[in-house]
Amino acid sequence: MYRVWRNGPGWISRFDRHLVRGVSSFPGGNHDEFFRRLSASATHGKLWIGAAAIMAAFPGKPRRAALHGLIAQAVASAVTNVVFKTLLPRARPLPEHLPVFRFVHPQPTSSSMPSGHSASAIAFALGAGLVKPVVGAALAPAALGVAYSRVHTGAHWPSDVFFGSAIGAGAALVTRKWWPVRPPFPGVSRTATQAPELPAGEGLSIVVNTLGGSFTEQTAGALQEVFPKAYIKTVELGESLEEAIQATASHPRTRALGVWGGDGTVGTAAAAAVEHSLPLLVLPGGTLNHFARDTGTANLKDAVAAAAAGEAARADVGLVTVERGLAGNPETADLVMLNTASIGLYPNLVRRREQLQPALGKPLAGVVAMFRTFAAGTPTTLTVDGVRHKLWIAYIGRGRYYPRDHAPLSRPVLDDGVLDVRMITADESFARLRLLWSVLTGTVATSRITHLREATEVRIESEGSPLALAVDGEALAGVRSVRIRVEPRALTYYSPRT
Missing domain, CATH: 1.20.144.10 (Phosphatidic acid phosphatase type 2/haloperoxidase)
Known part of the structure; x- marks a missing residue:
């Protein structure tokens, strides 16, 4: 030759x-x-x-x-x-x-x-x-x-x-x-509304969760300094967070409810604010506080300015009904969802991505996290809106998140009236190989294993063993079924005008 x-x-x-x-x-x-x-x-x-x-x-x-x-x-x-x-x-x-x-x-x-x-x-x-x-x-x-x-x-x-x-x-x-350039995210949009002006925090009651990841002994004092006329309730270890929030929201002095804590704490406060028809002031605190970022109050200065001026907007909330316990004797619970709910491997993916992000940046951290998560993970069999699936991930966002792929990062509109439903399935042959290949080439969003849609209501039921559900970062075990629906513009929140 x-x-x-x-x-x-x-x-x-x-x-x-x-x-x-x-x-x-x-x-x-x-x-x-x-x-x-x-x-x-x-x-x-x-x-x-x-x-x-x-x-x-x-x-x-x-x-x-x-x-x-x-x-x-x-x-x-x-x-x-x-x-x-x-x-x-x-x-x-x-x-x-x-x-x-x-x-x-x-x-x-x-x-x-x-x-x-x-x-x-x-x-x-x-x-x-x-x-x-x-x-x-x-x-x-x-x-x-x-x-x-x-x-x-x-x-x-x-x-x-x-x-x-x-x-x-x-x-x-x-x-x-492969690895297509993501289209630009849409601009931030708010539906403005009226809320009480709270100069120096007058009429504001703030609940502080001391178990929040970034809480220190100086936290309550710092809040009192910027809101000198506000009432501040600190919830210590052993106290019921939900009871403290409900008591604070129902007090006659409360014209607006403030909350300092992570996503789970903010969700509990949002439920009380909706119930008592109070505007909510979300303060940056806790381990993660995605809603504060989305409302434009990710720093204390902006939160103080919005409260003093009475600048507010409307947001949808997700209403989550959960059935738990034995199949013949289920227990139901109702929750408010401000951000996301997920089933399957999504919580592990997010945890790994956030650990790697400071060193690798968002895109590469997402790829590495996906490989680590799905290389050893196993799919879960569920029924979603009457259709049986083997799922790696079922993700429901309250509102449209961007980018439109496996790694949602930003939510510019809080009252679009929809649930952002994303599923990565294992129904297809060679499911794990398909998944890892789509991760490697950055084509998860266009792969046959990915299902993207919008809805106003979603129902998910377990097949056999109970499932684990995460709502705004709070894990619930033993779940047999969950129904998630949208309540349009149910929440008023303080937000600086843009």
Whole structure:
């Protein structure tokens, strides 16, 4: 086979020799050392990995361009080295074809056809350019230089370089839909309404959960300092949080209910505020307080300003009815949901993602968390609105969350009247392989295993064993069925005007 490729009379062989003779006629000089070093820098993708590291330092499109370039390069390298170098063995040029001072030493021992350096170079540059054309244009001279260097140093025949470059371009085009650029999130929108003005906290009663993750001995004092006329109730270990909130909300002095704590504490306070027709002031506190972020009061200064001015808006709430206990003797409980409910592996995914996010950033943390969660996890069999599914995740958001994939992060509108229903199923064959592949390529949102829809009511029933349900971060075990529905604009909350 080597003899056929190198010495055969075919037009490819004649074309190669013609071009190599032209290259060999170039006079020697500093450019020989330049191309030798350029070629060596691209061995094992070192040059492109370094370029990707520099691009990744800039968030947004440069970082996504680096990611797409590396994905395309990996695909091109695998196809070239694993497939075509095995199917198309070919001898490399001999020292007699080029000046000895230019010839690469030691010469690679793998098949000459096709050029892996060229495939990786074109794949990375074109892949990055498809995301950010300016970056692709800047990388193009280096990529073309690497491709040419393989002929200049005698490592490849010209046709090897052309074929490798075509493979690289194909890899960039094939992978262009992997890790697609997320569309921009819609702008924040509020439905303004009237609420009592609370200068210096007059008429405001605040419940502080001392078990909140960020509570310190100075928390209550700091709140009293910014709201000197407010009543502040601290709930200590052993006290009933729900009873304390209800007592505070029902007191005649209370014109508005404030709450300091995490998502579970805020949900309990929201239920009392709806019941007693009180506006709710959500203060930043607790381990996680997503609702404070969504209402625009993620810092104390904004919360104080909104309360003093009486600036408020309306929000939908989710009403959750849970059946627990024995099948013949179920117990029911009603909860208010402000943010999300989930069944399956979603709580583990969120916990891992938030642990990794400071070091890796949101996108990469989500990928790593997905792999860790689903590599060892098992699906749960449930009936959702009368349809039986094997599910990795059932996620219900109170309102549309963005992005529209497996990792919702932002909710710009709090009164859109819908539940955001997302399911990742294991109904299909090769379910785990499909899932991990979609995570690797960033195509979870478009995969057949993902089901996205909106609803005003959802009912989920267990098949056999009771299930575990998380509502606004609070876990409930032994659940046999759950019904979640929307109560439009039931809650008034303080929010600074935007």
